[in-house]
Amino acid sequence: MTKPRVVIVGAGFGGLQCAHRLARRRIDVVLIDRHNYHLFTPLLYQVASSLLNPSEVAIPVRSIFRGSTRVRFRVATVTGIDLDARRLRMEDGAEIPYDTVVVAAGSRTNFFGLQALERSALGVKDLSDALGLRNHVLGCFEQALREEDPALRLRRMTFVIVGGGPTGVEYAGALSELFRLVLVSDFPDLEVEQARVVLLEARDRLLSEFPAELGDYARKRLESLGVDVYLNTAVAGYDGEAVTLAGGEKIGAASMIWAAGVRPAGLAGRLDVPRGRSGRIEVDEFLRVRGRETAFAIGDIAAVPGPDGDLLPMMAPPAMQAGRHAADNILRAARGRPLRPFRYRDKGIMATIGRNVGVARIGGVNLKGFIGWAAWLLVHLYFLIGFRNRLVVLIQWAWNYFRYDRPIRIISRPRRPGEEE
Amino acid sequence: MTKPRVVIVGAGFGGLQCAHRLARRRIDVVLIDRHNYHLFTPLLYQVASSLLNPSEVAIPVRSIFRGSTRVRFRVATVTGIDLDARRLRMEDGAEIPYDTVVVAAGSRTNFFGLQALERSALGVKDLSDALGLRNHVLGCFEQALREEDPALRLRRMTFVIVGGGPTGVEYAGALSELFRLVLVSDFPDLEVEQARVVLLEARDRLLSEFPAELGDYARKRLESLGVDVYLNTAVAGYDGEAVTLAGGEKIGAASMIWAAGVRPAGLAGRLDVPRGRSGRIEVDEFLRVRGRETAFAIGDIAAVPGPDGDLLPMMAPPAMQAGRHAADNILRAARGRPLRPFRYRDKGIMATIGRNVGVARIGGVNLKGFIGWAAWLLVHLYFLIGFRNRLVVLIQWAWNYFRYDRPIRIISRPRRPGEEE
Numbered sequence A, B: 001m002t003k004p005r006v007v008i009v010g011a012g013f014g015g016l017q018c019a020h021r022l023a024r025r026r027i028d029v030v031l032i033d034r035h036n037y038h039l040f041t042p043l044l045y046q047v048a049s050s051l052l053n054p055s056e057v058a059i060p061v062r063s064i065f066r067g068s069t070r071v072r073f074r075v076a077t078v079t080g081i082d083l084d085a086r087r088l089r090m091e092d093g094a095e096i097p098y099d100t101v102v103v104a105a106g107s108r109t110n111f112f113g114l115q116a117l118e119r120s121a122l123g124v125k126d127l128s129d130a131l132g133l134r135n136h137v138l139g140c141f142e143q144a145l146r147e148e149d150p151a152l153r154l155r156r157m158t159f160v161i162v163g164g165g166p167t168g169v170e171y172a173g174a175l176s177e178l179f180r181l182v183l184v185s186d187f188p189d190l191e192v193e194q195a196r197v198v199l200l201e202a203r204d205r206l207l208s209e210f211p212a213e214l215g216d217y218a219r220k221r222l223e224s225l226g227v228d229v230y231l232n233t234a235v236a237g238y239d240g241e242a243v244t245l246a247g248g249e250k251i252g253a254a255s256m257i258w259a260a261g262v263r264p265a266g267l268a269g270r271l272d273v274p275r276g277r278s279g280r281i282e283v284d285e286f287l288r289v290r291g292r293e294t295a296f297a298i299g300d301i302a303a304v305p306g307p308d309g310d311l312l313p314m315m316a317p318p319a320m321q322a323g324r325h326a327a328d329n330i331l332r333a334a335r336g337r338p339l340r341p342f343r344y345r346d347k348g349i350m351a352t353i354g355r356n357v358g359v360a361r362i363g364g365v366n367l368k369g370f371i372g373w374a375a376w377l378l379v380h381l382y383f384l385i386g387f388r389n390r391l392v393v394l395i396q397w398a399w400n401y402f403r404y405d406r407p408i409r410i411i412s413r414p415r416r417p418g419e420e421e
Helices: A013-023 A041-048 A115-120 A127-146 A150-156 A166-186 A212-224 A266-270 A316-334 A370-383 A387-403 B013-023 B041-048 B115-120 B127-146 B150-156 B166-186 B212-224 B266-270 B316-334 B370-383 B387-403
Strands: A005-009 A028-033 A037-039 A058-060 A071-075 A078-082 A087-090 A095-097 A100-103 A107-109 A158-162 A196-200 A227-230 A235-238 A242-245 A250-252 A255-258 A262-264 A295-297 A349-354 A357-362 A365-369 B005-009 B028-033 B037-039 B058-060 B071-075 B078-082 B087-090 B095-097 B100-103 B107-109 B158-162 B196-200 B227-230 B235-238 B242-245 B250-252 B255-258 B262-264 B295-297 B349-354 B357-362 B365-369
Touching: A005 A013, A013 A028, A013 A071, A013 A316, A041 A127, A041 A166, A041 A370, A071 B127, A078 A266, A100 A316, A115 A235, A115 A255, A127 A150, A127 A166, A127 A255, A127 B071, A150 A158, A150 A250, A158 A166, A158 A250, A166 A196, A166 A212, A166 A227, A166 A349, A212 A227, A212 A349, A212 A357, A212 A365, A262 A266, A295 A316, A349 A370, A357 A370, A365 A370, A370 A387, A387 B387, B005 B013, B013 B028, B013 B071, B013 B100, B013 B316, B041 B127, B041 B166, B078 B266, B100 B316, B115 B235, B115 B255, B127 B150, B127 B166, B127 B255, B150 B158, B150 B250, B158 B166, B158 B250, B166 B196, B166 B212, B166 B227, B166 B349, B212 B227, B212 B349, B212 B357, B212 B365, B262 B266, B295 B316, B349 B370, B357 B370, B365 B370, B370 B387
Parallel strands: A005 A028, A005 A100, A028 A071, A100 A295, A158 A196, A158 A255, A196 A227, B005 B028, B005 B100, B028 B071, B100 B295, B158 B196, B158 B255, B196 B227
Antiparallel strands: A037 A058, A078 A087, A087 A095, A107 A262, A235 A242, A242 A250, A349 A357, A357 A365, B037 B058, B078 B087, B087 B095, B107 B262, B235 B242, B242 B250, B349 B357, B357 B365
16 A cells, blocks of 8 residues: 655645654655745744844754655645646646645735835745845945935935734834844944834734733833834835825835735635635635645635634644644544544734833733743744754844844845856 | 044955054044955855855954944945045945055956856855855755756756865865765755765866875865865866866766956956056055055955065965054054065965865974864864854854754845845
8 A cells, every 4th residue: 555645835834743743654745845944934023133044043844854754845836736636736847646735835925915015115024035124224224324315314214114913013123122222333423313113003003913901012112112103004105215104194214114914825826725805725624625625724824713703813823733733634534534623722922022021912811021021032942943043042142132232234145146246 | 633544445354454453543444345244254165055154254344343433334335446636436426535545355256257157157255155055056956856867967966166276175075065964864865975076176286375295185085075076177168057178078067166266356457556467456565555655455456475476375364464564554654654564474274174174284384184174173263253153153063063964054045125036
């Protein structure tokens, strides 16, 4: 009997957990991702704010499955899946047959169809975004130094972040600290105190997934860090020089960072599957793509109802739990046993705001301030895969904490053959 | 009396030493570089071979001069210098007046006018090169995995390095170890043992700056690491698929890495100054640009005769010594004292070949094997600026040494606004 082949599309939190679980059994696993690394997205904003190296949040998938003979990894872009013939199609034309597929292709930045924004705003969703953002932010200060017109100089030093969810809040706090604790010493000839971080949120509070008390606390703490928080404020447009708000007001800014939401990866739209209003793939209670017995969908790309009827949030914990659950159901099906329905266990949510300040909701308890920050630190350190990364990240964090320094603030990008500088 | 202004063009080894020395005195120093970091070039090949992070060899210039009120740093590209009017011209049209200028703009890859090579070969000279090379090498193995034709697969896994100086030797050894110690476990489905590293040298031995005994030792050790060393072999052409040797022979290779030499930075050719055959700026015995009293030239861009009559090599130690000497002469001139002629003190040269294997020539003694490697390690660690970098680099090296792992092997590049992946 040949071993059944499970192909997992995406090496994010969901795909990785699924592969790990299957690798322990007699299952032939093929794991596919566009990149050769797993990205620890919750710490991406620290790469974008010059605190961590890319390699500290991006772990090579091959190093994770080193020594495993059951998981084969491929760097490729899946362009389509024939769910009847059970074949995946790759960008280069190659096809891969499967017995069961797990669609875990994740999400991408949601610009809500605003193409002008998409052209000039900076994302903070993947590693290329974070590196581009780091280069851009540091470059803005170098340009400001050369700028003789005070109004244009201020524009170079104004950073508008759109979206008051965890990413927006964490990046706003990190940028503000970068400016006030580090760049102020780096640029003695520049009035870095004038640099502005503006956080725009369309709803009436920050961190809408958290209890109102914590969202309100986050706003106050960000404001005490010097961040200008605008609530009930939607963005109408951006031309690279000024952000136009829905009310008509303009904020001069050479940078707009878009953290206002994500949408399912493009693959979801190229499959012949039922999709919900958000574009996420509909699944049954066993996490199978609705109407399919040999296709599962998990993580950001899947529309999984939570205990309150809403879809589960597009975050790491639901993806990880669903990845393990899908693996278990694949193993049950292989043994002819009945599948089990997926039940999400909410272990809490947390966000860091700045030095010694965080918020967390764990087990029905609200934590804030130092204890919220300490909880955030421990949990994130624990989940960073691999001892070495944990150690190096801890050193970086400790260095930053005690020295008010950020060691990574270099502007760099790789060259391609024949490319001029 | 206003303080005299010294403008230093280039924050490499020479420019940095010069700025450090001047910063201690009542001199107004402006330091200019195209990048916002100082690059520790001797370890660049380790970035290109997935061992070190960019931030471990690139130190932000602003962090080096943090707290100094005497050194002002500017990120800019100097396009010309009016040596009579004493003004620098920048790419953006701005001009900077000076009392004394120190030209320390360094060097760039020398393709010897072979434009076809320049288009398709990969350099290993600056940080963009090293990151591009890392992405490329890792990408070649991912591509090889998808390649069904054995000949094409082998071509993807063949890496031709041109130039048997320290850079070529060190990179050949590092690549071979990356393949044989690390990637062989990463790619169980690929016959990584077939991967070839070919080192081409036009002269009759490697490391021609070293005693013949050490060059011969380096060749034997590289060969025992599996590197194919071709001596007396010049390159005639490269089309991205095969390297054509001067004798007509072809080596199929999807990668050619050019480490065959450097030439002075483009700025040298845009100045109205006497230049030697190599294009380097001629200087008098005091390191002043020949015929000029207020312009100095140091490092790779300057033609400084050594004790044996040959020009000093384009390496860090002569640049560092000249940087300090130029600073001292500028200070002497400011006080109306006579300048002193520059005498280079050769403290030795060294190169690492692989795990536990290095060569060094120090104080007239040849060191090789483990002791040569240990000497290399200590000296390079010592010269890496800043305690933190030393500590992190030591951890990375120790990890690699004991675990046969390379933690940085991710393929990444920054995104620009509006750019699709």
